[in-house]
Every structure is written in C-alpha cells, then in structure tokens.
Amino acid sequence: MDWANLTQQLINGLSLGAIYALIALGYTMVYGVLRFINFAHGDVFMIGAFAGLYVHRWLKPFFQWMPEFLSALLVLLLSMCICAALGILIEKLAYKPLRQRSRLTVLITAIGVSLLLSYGAQLLFGAAPKGFPQLIKNDTHDLPGAVSITTEQIVVLVVTLLLLVSLRFIVQKTRMGLAMRALSNNPTAASLMGVNTDAVISFTFGLGSALAAAAGIFFAMLYQAIDPFMGILPGIKAFVAAVLGGVGNIAGAALGGFLIGLVETLVVGYSKNIGIPPGFRDAVAFVILILILMFKPAGLLGKSEREKV
Amino acid sequence: MSDLLKLERVTMEFGGLRAVGDLDFHIAPEEMVGLIGPNGAGKTTVFNIITGVYKPTRGAIRFNGVSLHDKKANRITALGIARTFQNIRLFGSLTVFDNVRTAMNGRLRHGIIHSLTRGPAFRAEEERIRGEVLALLDIFGLKDDADRQATDLPYGDQRRLEIVRALATGPKLLLLDEPAAGMNPTEKVRLMELIHFVQEKFRIAVLLVEHDMRVVMGVCQRIVVLDHGQKIAEGTPQAIQRDPKVIEAYLGEEAHHA
C-alpha cells in the first residue's frame, strides 16, 4: 500500500468534498423548512463563482493597498452577500407564490429557475469558460512523506471548517436558528407559536445561497475556470451528498459532502487498481445515490417519515 | 360458522411505540362489526394492518383461510377486502364513472396488449364493465353524475362514491373508515340506511370504524372496543353501552378534553 499516495488522495478528496458539503447544506436547509428540492441551487453556486470574478475585477484598483488575504476575504464575503440576496429574491418571486401547491409544481418551477440562471449567465457572460483570477498566492507545501498540499487547499479546508462552525452556532444558538429548527420539525406548530415563517424561509434561502457562493469561489480557485453550466453537475452531486447524509439533516449534509468528494477522488486516483476508468467519476455520485435510496432511503443520519393514511 | 377474517395476537409497533398490542378478533361472513375507541386507540392502525398498508410486527391475519402475511395491498383487495378512507381519497382527475371502473381493474382479463389491439374480446369486456359500473352507480343514485369529475361532487356524494368504488372491487368484507366524519345528523341517518342497504344488497361483511356512537350502535351487530391499542371489551351494542370499562375509557377521554 502506498500511504503517501493515499494521503495525497485524501487531501484532494477532502478539498473537493468541502465544496460539495457547502452546497449540500443549502439543499438540506431548504428541504428542512419547505420540503422541496431547490433544483436551482447548483446555479446559485455558479453565480457565486461569477460574482467572485466580477467583484475581483471591479475592486482590483483597491486591492493593491491591502494585504492579499484581506482582498480575497472581501471577494468571498461580497460574493456571498450577492448570492444571499439572489437566493432570497428567487424564493420571493418564484417559490413563494407556490407555497400550498404540489411538490411537483414547485420542482418544475425550480427547473425553470435553474434554466433561467444558467442561460441568463450564458447571455450575460458568454458561453466560453472564463479564467478565474488567483485570489491568493498559491504555493505547494511539502508535508512529511512525499505528500503535498497547496495554499488554496488549506484555505478551502480551513474556511469551510470555519463556515461549518458558524453555521452550527447560528442554527443551535440564535433565535433565527431556533425558528428554523422549529419550522423544520413542525411547520403548523411553529407558525402557531409565533414563528415568522416568511422571514425564516428567506433567511434559510439567504444562508444556503451564501454557502453555495463560497463553494463556487472555492471551486473556481481549485479549477481556475468557470462557465455558465458549471453548476449542474456539482449541484446534483451535492444533492446526492444531502440525501446520503439524510435530507433535512445539517450535520448529515456536511458528512455526505465530504464522503462524496472522497469517494469520487479515490475512484479516480485508484482507477487502475479497481478497474473503473477515471472518466466514470461523474457517475460515482449517481451510483451512490441509487444505492442509498434502495437500501437506506432515510440517509446515514436521517429519520424516515411515513405517509399518513 | 367459520370466520371470514381472523386476527390472532396482532401487534404493531412503531419504533418501540406500541400502537396495537396482542389484538384478537374475528368477523363472520355478512356480519356487521364496529371498531370503536377513543382518539389514538389504534383503530386506523388496525385498518391499515388488515389492508396491507402496514406490516404487523407480530401476529397472524387470515382471510377466508388465507394468510395475509406479506401480501401487498392490491393482492389483499383482490382476495376480497375493500376499504374507504377517513380522508376521502378519490382519483381526483377521473370522472365518477372512471373512479368506479378503475376499481374493477383487479378482475380484468385484458391487459396492455389487448388495450392496443382492441379486439372483439376486449370490446366485449369493456362493454360488460361499462354496464356493471353504470348499474352500480344507478343503485346509489350517482348515474347522472357519471361524467362529472369525482372531486366536483358534493361531500356526501363523494363519501358515497368511495363506497361504490370499494364495492366495485367485488369484496366479501368492506372496511369503512369513519364514514360519518364531517356529516350533519340528517346525513348520518342516511349513511346508516346506506350501510344497511349495502350489507343486505351485496351480502357482505362490514367492519366500521367510527367516532359517532349513534351510527355504530345503529348499524353494528357486534362491537369491539380498543383503548391504547388493547381490546378492552367486545359484545352487542347493548352490552357495550353498559360496560364500565368502556364508559371509563370514554369518560376518561372527555375528562381529558375538559
């Protein structure tokens, strides 16, 4: 066994997994409060990456006066704010009028929103992939045993961890977080208890979209190119991550994201050993999805619901 | 007389919570049995166990001598158990006619291929079904509504249609889940007449879950009382009315509500 290679694969897998985890959180939180799959979430992730690109472009003149980490942080935070606003807007315009309608109607709307965002982005930014600027100087750091990690990977992992901790704080310790949990446990009781449903839903969309924006920027940092359709696959894979962890379960979504990232990276890294061509990486998540739905539909950390008759 | 339906020591647990415990009871052919009990006594759970929606944790259920264990809901219906639902579940986009016709599906001889070739045998069967459905609707005074969308009917008619639809499956046992829910006193009287009529006309057994005591007392020959998933009493309506355990269970509930 080549431990150095395995460790290297784990580092790469965790950085990819961090991205899936951040997107998956948005799916899971929205599912928690509204019980539907926000199909357009992957496209919010894409918009996050483009927001990063343009924020960086506009603010470039100011960046020379500040340290690199500050400018990178500014790009990240502004993009997160832009996407939070976008998420809230989408909910108000497209989903809110459908609150009492069937889940299918909402799903179709979500597909519409997804198409609108990706083709809208294509119209605005062009179809060709765009290079993403280097936000921080990217060095390769050697770790013991022929393993290395890049500065960008460190940033992605550390910031993701910070975001997860802050999310946990928000959900567990703040009034808004409490209201979110109440709404997700029992919507009727929550509104009877004076929870402002609309505000909580808006907040959830904003929070999830902000996390997706962070994921978009990390993805752009690691892969250095962005395009209007970049959100489709990571979006769906992150949804799989949410299902894997148990839809509606926040810790589960993070866990699922890291797991999908790891498995995908390992399948590619060890494609020769296990006899799966590396080109199958995009199919990995779907195979996991089908297996989980057939054998443990409630997900790793989720509870099953049964329909009332 | 041998039993039509027989439940032996049936237990249903939901994640450690016992909804029904060691329940024994039986229904004879053409018998009218009531299943009553306070809120949350496990009546609907018993219904769902009999009809295959839930799989009991333990115990045996036999219908006409056939074990219902591990049988899917549609197989159980084919054996001769039909039901209505507490919250009406008609096929909303279908007409009254089609709601009833669809329930004859389990007894069809034609399938996909015949629906496509549409040969003489297929047309003859469709013609026969059409006649049967219209006759059935006629009996219940719904023939004129045959072409209306089922969910456009008034509430009482929707309840009636659900019964007609259940009868179309050709049952030997009809399970009625709170048929009087949401009805006014006049409608309830008509419902009781309807249940008697169905039982006599189709010569089937009826198991009635109902909240309204007057309906149960007026319809059933024998009553089984559940409380907290346990059978606490069984007997004729007169005996049940006087049973101290039953009175306590119901009074206890009212005291709770007060």
Add this chain to the structure above:
Amino acid sequence: MKKHIAHLALVAGLAASVALYAIAPQLDDYAVNIFVLAGINIILAVSLNLVNGHTGQFSLGHAGFMAAGAYTSSIITLTLAPALASAPAWQAQAAFFSALLAGGLFASFCGFLVGVPSLRLRGDYLAIVTLGFGEIIRVVIQNTNALGGARGLEGIPPYTNLLWTFGIATVAIYVVASLVNSTYGRGFISVRDDEIAAEAMGINTTKYKVAAFVIGAFFAGLAGGLYAHFISYIAPEGFNFLKSVDVVVMVILGGMGSTPGVAAAAVLLTLMNELLRDFEQYRMIVFALLLIILMIVRPQGLLGNFQRRKRKAPQP
C-alpha cells in the same frame, strides 16, 4: 363504427404519413428538416407524457433512453453499412427498421432498470434518480471507445425519412392514447392521482409504473434511432440533462396527461426552435420564464387539458 374509431385513427395517421412521404420530393430540405424534427419531438413528448403525465412519475432521464436507442441502432447500421451499400433499397430499409427496433428494445430494458427504483420513490426524488440514470448512460458512452467516446459516432447512414418518422409518431400516439383509454389503462392515471387509494382498489401500482417506464423508454429509443439516422452524427453531449429538460418542457407546456396537447406542444416548440434560431441565446431564457410563470398562473399547461374535460364514459 364508434368502436373502431381507434383503429381508424391509426390507419388515418399512417395514411397521412405515406402522403407526407409522397410529397416529400416537392418540399425543400429545410421543410423536410423541420417536419422530421417535429415528428421525432412528437414521439419523445408523447412517450414521456405516459410516464410524467399519465402515471405521474416525474422522469428527467428521457435523453438517456434516447441515447440508448440512438447508439444501439447506429452501431448496428454502421456495422452493416458495407454490406448494405450494394444491397437493394428495401433490404437497407428492413435492416434500418430492425436496428431501430433493437434500439427501442434496448432503451426499454434501460427503462425497466430505471422503473425498478421508482417503485420506492416519489416526486422530486424520482426526478433526481432518473436524471442520475440518464447521466450514467451518458458517462458510460463517453468512456466507451467502441461507441466513439466523447467524439461520438459519424457517418451514420441517413435512412430516416418522413414515412418512418410519422409512421412511428402515429404508432406512439396510438399506443399511448389507446392504452390510457381503457379500463386497464385508467390504472395509470389512478397511480398518479393517489397511489395508496390505487393499491387499495386492487391496482398493482408496481406493474403500472414499470410498464410506463418500459413503454416510454421504448419510444424514446426509437426517436433516438430516427434522430441518429437523420443527422448522421451523434455524440454523448447531445443527450445530456438539458435534452431531457427540452422534452419535459414540451410535456409541461402541452399539459401533463393530455396526448393531443403534448403532441401540439412538440410541434410548436420545434417551430419555435427554428424561428428563434437567430436568437438562440434567448430561446432557453424564454422557455425558463414560461415554465416559471406557467407554474404560478396555469400549472395544468399552456394548451390546457382538453382530455380532462372530455374524459367521459363511452356512450351506448
């Protein structure tokens, strides 16, 4: 007379296909192009409507079935091409038809595989799983050299003509419409309306769901074969998730569960695609907005649900 109306409609449709084929030499290439694409889209939309509309199992994987049919039939005709080049035309056409059929059957086998997990899933979950299946089919093709990998397959003999296209479209409409208009077929709709009640009425919902997927995928496979032998070139990218969405849009605009509405929407959208060719980048934005607005103001579809109002008991 009345009882044979389905048969009559079938014969009339086939006759119309022959007539269209006969006048084809008088049409210019552009018109033929639009006709064929419209026909293929009718097949796709009507077959998806059986799954999504009538049976209520929201599938987002139709492009995957289309790919299965397109690749199977193309591999067959490409393998036979050297032999068929010198064979009489009828033999080539017979070989083409067999290849199409093989593609349809393979696609319906894939449909069976997708139908099975659908038994346990509802609504949005099923949508994602079917999407996943479609993507798996695409990824497999992309990584199989014998299928041309990401480059695709070229030089597929252009056997598709108006007769094949509209002949098969007629059969697809006939199959779906007559299937749904029978006592047996009402079971599909009962599954959509209320699965638990359907089970309780003795309907084997499992069988219906799988049947819908198998039949729907069969026609999607035929449509894929027709498409491949019309354009002469196929690549995995052409069968991605967005292609599935294209068909879903037709079904939704036409009104889920309405065969005439959906067929009309397929034609309408084909025409729109052609007319808006110069505004390609706006086309999908218009569709996206249409979907969103439609779901808010008119979820039953743009072209209404004729069928729902017309669905009556047959007259004596």
